[in-house]
Amino acid sequence: MDFSPSPLSREWQSRLQRFMDDLVLPSLPDWHRWADAGAYPLDVLAPLKEKALALGLWNMFLPSLRDDQPGTRLSNLDYAPLAETMGRVPWASEVFNCSAPDTGNIELLQRFATPAQVSEWLNPLLAGEIRSCFAMSEPDVASSDPTQLQTRIQLTVDGDGDHYVLNGRKWFITGAAHPLCKLAVVMGVSDASPEAPAHARHSLLLVPMDAPGLVVERNIPVMDHVALEGHCELVFRNVRVPEVQRLGEAGAGFAMAQARLGPGRVHHAMRSIGQCELALALMCERANERAAFGEHLGHYANVQDWIAHSRVEIDQARWLVLHAAWRMDQEGNAAARTDVAAIKLVTAQLQTRVLDRAMQVFGAMGLTPDTPLAQLWSWGRALRFLDGPDEVHLRSIARHELAQAKAHPGAGAAYLRRWMPPPHG
Numbered sequence: 001m002d003f004s005p006s007p008l009s010r011e012w013q014s015r016l017q018r019f020m021d022d023l024v025l026p027s028l029p030d031w032h033r034w035a036d037a038g039a040y041p042l043d044v045l046a047p048l049k050e051k052a053l054a055l056g057l058w059n060m061f062l063p064s065l066r067d068d069q070p071g072t073r074l075s076n077l078d079y080a081p082l083a084e085t086m087g088r089v090p091w092a093s094e095v096f097n098c099s100a101p102d103t104g105n106i107e108l109l110q111r112f113a114t115p116a117q118v119s120e121w122l123n124p125l126l127a128g129e130i131r132s133c134f135a136m137s138e139p140d141v142a143s144s145d146p147t148q149l150q151t152r153i154q155l156t157v158d159g160d161g162d163h164y165v166l167n168g169r170k171w172f173i174t175g176a177a178h179p180l181c182k183l184a185v186v187m188g189v190s191d192a193s194p195e196a197p198a199h200a201r202h203s204l205l206l207v208p209m210d211a212p213g214l215v216v217e218r219n220i221p222v223m224d225h226v227a228l229e230g231h232c233e234l235v236f237r238n239v240r241v242p243e244v245q246r247l248g249e250a251g252a253g254f255a256m257a258q259a260r261l262g263p264g265r266v267h268h269a270m271r272s273i274g275q276c277e278l279a280l281a282l283m284c285e286r287a288n289e290r291a292a293f294g295e296h297l298g299h300y301a302n303v304q305d306w307i308a309h310s311r312v313e314i315d316q317a318r319w320l321v322l323h324a325a326w327r328m329d330q331e332g333n334a335a336a337r338t339d340v341a342a343i344k345l346v347t348a349q350l351q352t353r354v355l356d357r358a359m360q361v362f363g364a365m366g367l368t369p370d371t372p373l374a375q376l377w378s379w380g381r382a383l384r385f386l387d388g389p390d391e392v393h394l395r396s397i398a399r400h401e402l403a404q405a406k407a408h409p410g411a412g413a414a415y416l417r418r419w420m421p422p423p424h425g
């Protein structure tokens with residue numbers, strides 16, 4: 001297997017990097033001026049999005065949309081380096097309409113939406129006219145086990161036709177505070193009967209953010225940082241949603257929610273690697289420039305160890321992610337399930353390690369907004385919960401290994417028998 005970038009991927013990387021260098025990076029001061037004032041920088045984003053769309057640097061995560069353009073179809077393996085490049089600036093993905101959670105929601109809508117839902121929701125998302133959120137996790141249950149969710153979706157028939165009535169509370173819903181967020185894809189229990197299978201009780205509803213009874217209760221700070229796009233608590237009080245706004249089949253919500261995670265985790269992982277590369281570059285520059293006790297920091301063995309470990313660990317993680325992307329392309333998302341769990345686990349932990357080292361080299365400055373390090377570290381720490389905590393992915397990987405051992409019994413024992421010396425006597 002060859003993970004070298006294909007000619008197509010190299011071409012897209014070159015175009016994307018030029019856009020980042022020429023347009024995105026010079027916009028950073030304006031972005032921060034808006035953000036420091038507590039306002040979402042739509043005026044900064046709008047012209048950048050217009051230029052990206054005109055150049056075709058748009059919806060790059062979704063290869064099936066480019067099937068009508070011969071020679072321009074990007075695989076997961078082709079897209080992975082693009083996600084790494086965009087990840088160096090946390091908000092850059094939005095410029096190219098490649099932001100989470102929209103990417104996963106778009107994939108869901110493309111697979112399961114009715115023609116009416118495509119017109120109302122999918123097309124505006126593809127055009128970058130609106131944003132969306134995915135409302136699954138809840139405050140009163142361990143949401144790493146979605147079978148425990150308590151939000152109720154009850155079908156009712158009245159004079160207005162068939163409706164679902166939605167009641168519940170969701171939290172840490174990324175993107176819900178974005179000024180363009182118009183849609184919440186909500187997962188809830190639509191069949192609470194004891195005889196219903198645990199994984200067939202949930203449905204997904206397409207809920208307008210301005211629906212009566214839906215309240216954005218608060219934007220929850222993460223590591224004392226308030227994200228402009230929001231990690232929000234949402235309350236649903238008797239929210240009425242027409243039955244035609246159910247996505248897919250009733251009871252299929254759990255399976256659909258799982259299906260949206262695979263490619264998205266590759267995107268998250270590669271964006272994290274891009275941020276680690278930025279942290280390593282900053283760490284090296286600081287080590288070369290900053291002196292203490294008569295020597296530049298880069299001359300000290302412990303700092304050299306941090307740099308070397310970071311270089312090796314970033315490269316290891318990148319190859320692991322590229323292998324997962326390659327396997328998804330070759331065998332499908334389901335076959336790469338354990339690989340995807342592994343990259344989610346590895347890259348989230350990698351980010352906090354590399355960022356912590358960089359912050360230590362910068363000293364107190366690394367804790368301030370004068371560098372991106374503290375914010376990137378806090379995001380890396382949050383990633384150890386987002387899309388499932390580390391422990392869930394460890395369990396998934398371990399169960400796969402144990403199942404493999406059961407499927408091929410005696411493989412280890414055969415070596416052990418030959419390893420042990422013959423009995424004396």
